[in-house]
Amino acid sequence: xxxxxxxxxxxxxxxxxxxxxxxxxxxxxxxxxxxxxxxxxxxxxxxxxxxxxxxxxxxxxxxxxxxxxxxxxxxxxxxxxxxxxxxxxxxxxxxxxxxxxxxxxxxxxxxxxxxxxxxxxxxxxxxxxxxxxxxxxxxxxxxxxxxxxxxxxxxxxxxxxxxxxxxxxxxxxxxxxxxxxxxxxxxxxxxxxxxxxxxxxxxxxxxxxxxxxxxxxxxxxxxxxxxxxxxxxxxxxxxxxxxxxxxxxxxxxxxxxxxxxxxxxxxxxxxxxxxxxxxxxxxxxxxxxxxxxxxxxxxxxxxxxxxxxxxxxxxxxxxxxxxxxxxxxxxxxxxx
Numbered sequence: 001x002x003x004x005x006x007x008x009x010x011x012x013x014x015x016x017x018x019x020x021x022x023x024x025x026x027x028x029x030x031x032x033x034x035x036x037x038x039x040x041x042x043x044x045x046x047x048x049x050x051x052x053x054x055x056x057x058x059x060x061x062x063x064x065x066x067x068x069x070x071x072x073x074x075x076x077x078x079x080x081x082x083x084x085x086x087x088x089x090x091x092x093x094x095x096x097x098x099x100x101x102x103x104x105x106x107x108x109x110x111x112x113x114x115x116x117x118x119x120x121x122x123x124x125x126x127x128x129x130x131x132x133x134x135x136x137x138x139x140x141x142x143x144x145x146x147x148x149x150x151x152x153x154x155x156x157x158x159x160x161x162x163x164x165x166x167x168x169x170x171x172x173x174x175x176x177x178x179x180x181x182x183x184x185x186x187x188x189x190x191x192x193x194x195x196x197x198x199x200x201x202x203x204x205x206x207x208x209x210x211x212x213x214x215x216x217x218x219x220x221x222x223x224x225x226x227x228x229x230x231x232x233x234x235x236x237x238x239x240x241x242x243x244x245x246x247x248x249x250x251x252x253x254x255x256x257x258x259x260x261x262x263x264x265x266x267x268x269x270x271x272x273x274x275x276x277x278x279x280x281x282x283x284x285x286x287x288x289x290x291x292x293x294x295x296x297x298x299x300x301x302x303x304x305x306x307x308x309x310x311x312x313x314x315x316x317x318x319x320x321x322x323x324x325x326x327x328x329x330x331x332x333x334x335x336x
Contacts (some may be wrong), residue, residue: 001217003030003269008079010066010112011086012036013043015174016127018050020083020212021115025056037075038086039065066108072115079119083212084126084150087143089160090176091131094139094185095254104141106149108301113153113163121161125215126150128167128224130201130260130309131332133267137255147224154222155286162221166211167262169201169229169309179237186242186336198258199233199309202316203227204328214277220292222282226262231309232316240321242336264308272298272306278307 002024008080013036021034036059038044044061053059064071066086076082085252087105088094094101109126116124128147131140153163158200173179178200185191203211211227219225252258263271270281270289274296281289292298316324325333 001214002028002081004032006033006078007031007081007083008035008062008075009083009085010037011084012136013038013040013047014085015171016045016085016141016205016208017083017158020085021047021059021210022050022052022260023209025052025059025207031058034062034079035060035075035079036061037064037072039063043172066111069111069115072111074120076115076119076121080122081216082112082116082121082124084109084124087127087146089129089139090138091139091255092253094137098138101138101142105139106145109146109149115184116161116163116217117153117156119161120199121229123162123216123219124150124153124164124219125212125219126165126273127212128164128165130167130169130262131257132167133261133264136257136296139255151222151224151282154282159193162219164215164219164221166208166215167224168203168208168211168229169205169235169260169262171208172202172204172324174205178234179241179325182237182241183325183330183333186245189242189244190246190248191238191242192248192250193234193238194250194256195258196235196249197258197310198252199231199312200234201229201231201260201262201309201312202324204324211277218296222287224280226278226280226307227271228276228314229315230314231312232321236316237321240318240325240335244336257307259310261306261308263301263305265304265306268301268303271301272296273301274298 028303062075129143132143135141147165149162164285272279
């Protein structure tokens with residue numbers, strides 16, 4: 001699928017970007033060019049030391065920021081496929097630095113769309129988050145705006161570029177996520193919990209990569225693709241990591257939800273099932289949903305369907321969470 005193609009990933013030195021690059025280099029030996037676009041030269045240097053990346057002739061590192069449209073134009077020359085992973089993501093930071101998140105997550109997305117259209121990129125896959133659904137925080141609001149931009153970009157006059165959004169929950173063990181934080185805090189004997197009822201969706205890095213590769217191969221452009229993934233309770237994660245630790249309730253942080261949602265009831269009217277993936281289809285004014293459903297053997301969801309981390313029937317318990325920690329974070333992990 002990607003052999004002979006030139007691919008660029010924005011935010012390429014993040015948790016997803018590094019895992020995606022290593023995975024793609026192993027799967028597609030004849031990839032033409034794989035460009036890591038990011039703004040941190042130290043992270044690029046450190047990433048370049050990975051043995052698989054170091055030996056790859058197709059890899060390129062490109063310093064730049066999605067806020068800089070001219071730099072994106074230069075980076076996208078000759079690129080076929082773009083994975084847009086660049087974003088500011090920390091919810092509390094967004095509440096106190098809203099303009100910075102707007103500049104990167106919204107205007108950066110706009111810059112990428114314009115550069116991709118003018119550079120005649122074949123396809124753009126934009127990564128999004130469950131926090132974009134009925135957002136209550138600034139970060140979620142910026143990602144909702146970004147989603148709208150990428151979906152709408154499909155019907156620009158004369159465009160042959162396909163734009164697709166993939167929306168998923170927390171990536172287990174990624175930089176800044178709760179599991180590594182709990183592992184660190186467990187050493188103090190106390191685990192801070194915001195709320196005993198709090199739940200979160202969960203996806204592994206490998207699952208998120210598979211979703212993006214599926215989108216590259218199968219999407220038509222305009223869909224928001226949502227994987228069927230499990231949820232867990234934060235209190236179960238605390239029990240998995242530190243059963244002997246004191247649990248201290250500190251209250252929700254600014255902009256933090258108790259439960260996350262990936263598909264709202266309002267979205268359900270245009271949502272179909274594609275096996276292990278939901279697809280939220282765009283406006284029928286320019287998208288033929290009937291043809292899409294026949295082509296992909298898709299079926300509509302039930303009326304008033306919603307996909308919520310609290311009511312999600314697929315839940316991960318304490319034992320499974322410990323297995324995930326051993327596999328994805330620390331192979332020598334033992335509960336404290």
